[in-house]
Amino acid sequence: MRGITKRFGDLVANDDIHLTVEPGEIHALLGENGAGKSTLMNVLYGLLQPDEGEILVDDKPVKIKGPSDAIRIGIGMVHQHFMLVPVFTVAENVMLGAEPNKAGFLDHATADRLVREVSQKYGLPLEPDAIIEDLPIGIQQRVEIVKALTRDVDLLILDEPTAVLTPQETDELLSVMRGLKESGKSIVFITHKLREVKAVADQITVVRRGKIVGTAAPTAPESELAEMMVGRSVILEVPKQAAQPGAPVLAVRGLVVADDRLHRAVDGVDLEVRAGEVLGIAGVQGNGQTELVESIMGLRPSLAGTVTFLGRDITDWSTREVLRSGVGYIPEDRSVDGLVKEFSVAENLVLDLYRSEPFGGRFALNPKAIDESAKGRVEEFDIRVQSEQQPVGALSGGNQQKVIVAREMSRPLKLFIAAQPTRGVDVGSIEFIHRRIIAERDVGSAVLVVSSELDEVVALADRIAVMYRGRILAIVPPGTPREKLGLLMAGITSEGAS
Amino acid sequence: MTSPDNEPEAMASSPDKSLSQPESGRPYYMQEIKPGKHRAGKTFWQTLREEFYADNSFTVTLAAIVLALFLGGVLMIIGDANVRAQWGYFFYQPLTTLEASWDLVSQAYTDMFKGSIVDPEVLRYWYWNLPMPSGNIPTWQTALRPLSETLTNAAPLVFTGLAVAIPFRAGLFNIGGQGQAIMGAIGGGTVGLALSLPAALHIPLAILAGALLGGFWGYVVGLLKAKTGAHEVIVTIMLNYIALYFLIWYIRQSFADEPTRSDLISKPAKETALFPKIFDDSLRVNLGIVLAILAAAGVAWMLKRGTFGFELRAVGYNPNAASTAGIKVGATLALTMALAGALAGLGGTTMVLGTAQNLTGEVVGQIGFNGILVALLGRVKPWGVVGAALLFGALQAGGAAMQTFSGISNELVTVIQAMIVIFVAAPLLVKAIFRLRRSPVAAAQAALAKG
């Protein structure tokens, strides 16, 4: 792939990407969520058309207009979300789109034979007559792989294949990948998990913010890879005084939280945030940070443990009660959880205050108060809008984020929780948001910042907690060397690997 | 609601957008809109013409109605044996054929107009105080009767239309208006026939009972949705059946069943419970339409100004963000459905106490299902629903007249109603047929009000 650029409107998802995959190689594409890995592979698979650049197969430029083109020239893809029909059998799913038929009737015998042949050849045992929805996730994925292999592909793209697998299933998949390599297939392996990359990859390309930030051999230390992933391209300086921590505001004890797939995403977390300090949680994304914060906010039930806020047990409180009691919250995905895009700026600014005076009462809103307050906050937080009545969806990412910050910081707070507060935000807004967070600390609030940007955590935090696989591995001061932080984020404590 | 063509921009505007773009480089929806700018150098009529040909939702709706009436005319021609036969001679007598077709269709639509708005003949005889050919001197009641019929038919449709439109704004598709209306009819009807009260108490109590029972029927849906995730479409369809058969069983019970009648019919509601007529006893238009307009006004206010309306809209657009902001999504859904059910229940009450007087198996007609059409045609906006209900009410009143005057089956009206909604739901088709352009004003406003 040469000079691939893909834009969505103003967002550059892939910026001049060059990528070469050798025959019989497992090429890992490493990067955080939203780094542009999937977009790149969708371009390769023909689901998206690049704005610039070209794709070469065996040194010849090709045009890939859709998945059928991709399959014809030998590229197959296994998506993160399986494209299987749950009520069909394995054989039917494998044959879907290329059904062998006799005089217009589906030829089940041929389909079964083909599935058996391919699955034996590559050591992927499958029962052709099994119904997909009865199979475990790992086997379903195997069906996807076999499906691609029956199309005689030379290059197989696996998009986050391990995201849905248990550790055992993951190990199995990794050995399958090695087997495929032996039989001469090339694999592009998209992931953000370092261990897996080191285990199977021959070549590693790290993608960050739509750009390739470097390549590495699998022998490179995990800490180096972690650093490349989360990046240090922007050096952030936030002017701040030393913290003057007061009494504990938030205390989490032995918290266990399940994720959407019912795995223990938070596995016994203890932490404490004191008034007047910023506790930063660092870590590669997907290590339980999201679930931890959502559980504190009452958005996700906990399985065990307690959350104490100002001495009161708020473990089972509703989100509204938590917010009312003086907690401000910036959710990590503003477009999903933070804003109602169709609502106006003014409405979004009162999204969690509309029942409080002066904005509204039990029955009616007070549009005048809402609009007036919106005007004030747009000015105070420097939100660039044409009008407070403009839908928030029409604003840029940075301004959208500022709307959330303005909303959450416009009432007296005891605790402020910011998850990925500057993701997808321009530099100017990052600086502004960071200053507001420190200002909140300085008026005596407890602040919990969760970020997968190591620089952000280092810049803001008075103490850094590193989270790995649902646990807090260590709590260290911000002056800790980056190498040590990188090791911790890769799950390596000074005593040895965990 | 986000229309599909706006989606890519909405997606693109989420992450990684640089703030420091030059003004000229802004996407069109971020550029400042100067009202009236596009009018420079154009006369009022040019502007009007341009707007009229543009694809704003009003024009599309109008075009959909015209198209449906046109196809309705085609069906009339196909359905009329004589005219159909005449088409066999089209190449020998093209003019005769077209004339016969035109006569048939124009006569039918004229009859619909006479039956739904005003009959000019009646007006003329009434004005000159002369007897009609039949010998009767028209009274003002005769002149107003078509409008009265239109309003009478429209009233329950406003209620059931709102019952679909409100949940739609909260992201729910309420197919259960029929069942909720039936429960409302049972509630209102029972109070009407079983209690003996002065009218001042009887009517409000009957209305309350209708709203409560309909509301309960809707609340069940919302509760199941919120607590178990049961899909509201499935649940409402099933509850429609349950309500219908409950009604049939209910009428047969001794306290409700009319002893002197063999068919499925209850005792009549007492006079004190019947909705008072607005003009005169000979015109059927009654309190129902007044309540319907009030309900529409109340809903419009609630959606714009009400705290609950705010929650409802937030949940409809983005339930994740709503729950993150502390809105109880489940409770909002349950309450929304209860409100919708109460409105549909009022529609059923209007049917039984406004026109029918007795409970029968068909007492609510098809108002629940027609309510879905009305809501879609009214673009799930309260006043849009009122407009659509008036149109449907007029079509029904006109259809009855058309059947009597021209002998064309009343069912044609149902087909026309369905076609209007199909065309409204397929705006691209309508735009293609009428070659509508995108108006500059509409484009800018659509972008502003995106979603």
Added chain:
Amino acid sequence: MRTTRGMKLIALAASAGLAFGAAACSKPPAETPGTGQSAGTYKACMVTDTGGIDDRSFNASSWAGMEAAKAANSNIATSYTASTAMSDYDPNLANSVTKGCNYIQSVGGLMGDATKKVAGANPNTQFSIVDADNLGLKNVFPIQFETQQAAFLAGYLAAGFSKTGKVGTYGGLPIGPVTIFMDGFADGVAHFNKVKGKNVQVLGWDKATQKGLFTNDFVKQEAGKQQSDTLVAQGADVILPVAGGAGLGSAAAAKAGNYSIIWVDADGYETTPYKDVMLSTVIKNSKDGVKEALSKAAGQKGTLLTGGFLGTLANNGVSLAPYHDFDSKVDPALKSEIEALKADIISGKIKVTSAAQPK
């Protein structure tokens, strides 16, 4: 006149049909009431009840009466409007008035309220209604039936035909249009007993107490069969089901159960598939009633009909249907006795009454 016209002009201008009003304000040619029919056609319009035009019952036979009147008088133009709900009666009748119908036929007593309202508001239009009185209005022509007279003959026939000495009847619901059949039937049997000195029993109906067997349904054949099974078990071998479609359950089981059926309303030999068990039918002839009313009205256009149509044995408005397949099985003596009885009822020598007969 002049002053109110000014007010009307204002009202007109305010009305929604402003443009139409302006165009429509040319004065129509002077007409006097009653003589304004154009082209000499007499518009006769029927509004069906919710059964629709093809109900194989009185909507269909009333319409047949309209058509028969048209066939006899080319001056008549007929049309009908089907009602799908009870709430349609009012607008359909009113639209018929607006259409300029000279004669409007309502079908069934259920349309009484709506007919009364519309006819009351349009006193110059001739209305007619089947199975109801004149509703207290001069312009409503009632078409009613002395059904008990024909049922009386059926009772006599059943008593004479029965081998077991027991005949049975059951109804759909204890309502007038049903019990009038049962009353006549019971009286016919009683008359047979009196004349012949026999004791044929009527099972399922007691005229004196007005109590009897009912299916409480007009549709479910199973319910009808259940009632006739009860009657047959007690010895009845002729059954008169007065329960609409539910009666078909009895007719279907009659051959196996070795009993015969006397049908009601329209000749069961022609309208049901069970020809071989149809002893006879108590016919209520709506067709002739409507035909007569319409023909009369069209013949004297301009003036309202007086009186009403009362279907009796005398005018063939009610009758006992032919025996068809049973013609050879019925004793000729019994046949002639029934003919004589019919003549006696017509002449008034025998009076048959029912609590439900037209008053």
